[in-house]
Amino acid sequence: MEKTMRKGLLQSIDLYEYILETSVYPREPAPLKQLRIATANHPWFVMSTAPDAGQLMGMLLKLVNAKKTIEIGVYTGYSLLLTALSIPDDGKIIAMDINRETYEIGLPIIRKAGVEHKINFIESQALPVLDKLLQNKENEGSFDFAFVDADKDNYWNYHERLLKLVKVGGLIIFDNTLWGGTVTQPEEAVSEHRRVSRGFIIEFNKTISTDHRVEISLTPLGDGMTICRRIC
């Protein structure tokens, strides 16, 4: 595993493990822990939302009383299950991913946790799904929360659409906005497979910092998570 993945963004692996062991894992709901373990041997396991970032996300979902949410980028479903466990029994999540196979790794655990009825999984590119939602005026401003954790080159496209779908006071969260710490490294020092997305993330961070339709906080949890609150 890459060193940066083991220590999150902190400079010390010990400190990151201390945070996980003392305040995250002991409070992680059992189904989420099962899903994390079920994902651990999958070749793309590093894509799972970091448990420390997930813990804050669960608290934010409850703080805004989220009931209707959107999830872009499901993979095996760590953040999806976390959301499903954090919203009320009659809450609904529209979840989209181009790959249903990886969702099916987590699905038995989601079923066992008794929250599958809250999830509408759509196997598709996310942009056309959002555009279809926007064709119906009733969907405008009707969502409480959205989580974006997919193709980094489309983050701004997602943002523009989600700003119309999420209500004033609602939250949009973007994952990986510090991209393994590479946002401050010279391009030539960044491994090739991270370079392209790094450019999109840097551009996204620059643009969102001047977007006065939202309040923002770029939190250095997990791989960096930008929390946006729609204000107009």
Ligand SMILES: C[S@@+](CC[C@H](N)C(=O)[O-])C[C@H]1O[C@@H](n2cnc3c(N)ncnc32)[C@H](O)[C@@H]1O
């Ligand atoms: C980082 S993973 C998501 C991790 C997930 N949030 C979790 O907690 O496990 C990114 C996911 O985005 C999906 N993806 C990539 N491009 C996409 C697109 N254009 N539309 C929808 N999903 C996409 C990938 O198939 C992958 O499963």
Ligand SMILES: O=c1cc(-c2ccc(O)cc2)oc2c(O)c(O)ccc12
């Ligand atoms: O290593 C990755 C790669 C991605 C990624 C790249 C390109 C896409 O179209 C979608 C996803 O996402 C990741 C991610 O969200 C993460 O938390 C860690 C690693 C990666």
